[in-house]
Amino acid sequence: MPACPDSEVRHSRPVTASRRTWLLAALAGAGLPRWAMAQSPAPELWPRHEAVPGGVARLDLGPAGMPPAAWADDAPLLVVGDVIAWTALVGIPLAARPGEARIRVRQAEGERELPYPIAPKRYTEQHLKVSPRTVDLSPEDLARHERERTHQQQVIATFSAPPAGELRMRAPTAGRRSSSFGLRRFFNGQPRNPHSGMDIAAATGTPVVAPLPASVIDVGDYFFNGRTVWLDHGGGLLSMMCHLSRIDVRQGDRLAAGERLGAVGATGRVTGPHLHWTVSLNRASVDPALFLDS
Ligand SMILES: [Zn+2]
Incomplete structure (x- = not known):
């Protein structure tokens, strides 16, 4: 079902540790290869989300068997997480204009653009x-x-x-x-x-x-x-x-x-x-x- 682009802007919400353990166990039971089980550290150990010029946006890329590849302009992005929820950590240039920005995401199903909002921040x-x-x-x-x-x-x-x-x-x-x-x-x-x-x-x-x-x-x-x-x-x-x-x-x-x-x-x-x-x-x-x- 097509979704309006705004509904795709989801900040990584925590999946509780017990639910994550259960889901990963279920996936292991489903015979998923070991590489798919690779886990990044918990979201508490990532940089804080602050989608402003000079900040970092944590953008939820959803579940996938393999980590998606993502880019901001031509720069490849750091993607963390696991098969349950991948997240792009996007560095926002100080020169970025507040408003809607986009990253490019490539997964098995193809390539898509993911819009996200940059809020203004006035530096002294x-x-x-x-x-x-x-x-x-x-x-x-x-x-x-x-x-x-x-x-x-x-x-x-x-x-x-x-x-x-x-x-x-x-x-x-x-x-x-x-x-x-x-x-x-x-x-x-x-x-x-x-x-x-x-x-x-x-x-x-x-x-x-x-x-x-x-x-x-x-x-x-x-x-x-x-x-x-x-x-x-x-x-x-x-x-x-x-x-x-x-x-x-x-x-x-x-x-x-x-x-x-x-x-x-x-x-x-x-x-x-x-x-x-x-x-x-x-x-x-x-x-x-x-x-x-x-
Ligand atoms: Zn200095």
């Missing part, structure tokens, strides 16, 4: 005074920045096997967490891109750890971001740690959650030592706070 303005050299770039600095931006776009498109464990993260360093994500920034009066991560104030040398199990996919010293480590948590979920004073890992290293990767510093364009932490999901920078317990 931040005015900063910085060295004129970092606002009015020299031709050499500009060329360097453009090379680095192209490189970063390649890194951010990384999509590996989805994470098997929980998706709630631990804070990557001990320090005061600012609510600076999404601030609309002005450097010396000139408008710039919104702030795409969380700043955590800590002294130079404070250890920085992996917020989830990860592969190190990029290590570098960049014009704006300073010494930087990119982590791949799987399924298009990445962390970027910037302004480090030192880096203790190399590309290709595997890290457990909580394992040290470097130390807080003040490299790149900064006003003082802190960790800048970006969380990227399907190539969109989203609020890291949605992945933290408090």
Whole structure:
């Protein structure tokens, strides 16, 4: 029976643990292969649902024997859950316009579009005074920045096997967490891109750890971001740690959650030592706070 598109917008509602166990047992009894029984962690261990620019939407894809494939524009999406209820975790870009958005879902029956609403969120303005050299770039600095931006776009498109464990993260360093994500920034009066991560104030040398199990996919010293480590948590979920004073890992290293990767510093364009932490999901920078317990 055809349904009106709005009725397809269902946020993942919890299936009780006992009912889930019963359903999975029933499916096992029906002779379903073992791969179909694969389970992601419970929804309490996923990022919180906040369908706003810079947020994460949890979109219910319904039951299916195999995980559906899904995309937002051309970016593949992280799909979690099990045969009873698959869920797409969709990173919403800060630049997204409030209103109806769509993802593309491919299942055995074919491909469909799934609309969902993005609610407005107004982020506050931040005015900063910085060295004129970092606002009015020299031709050499500009060329360097453009090379680095192209490189970063390649890194951010990384999509590996989805994470098997929980998706709630631990804070990557001990320090005061600012609510600076999404601030609309002005450097010396000139408008710039919104702030795409969380700043955590800590002294130079404070250890920085992996917020989830990860592969190190990029290590570098960049014009704006300073010494930087990119982590791949799987399924298009990445962390970027910037302004480090030192880096203790190399590309290709595997890290457990909580394992040290470097130390807080003040490299790149900064006003003082802190960790800048970006969380990227399907190539969109989203609020890291949605992945933290408090
Ligand atoms: Zn920052």
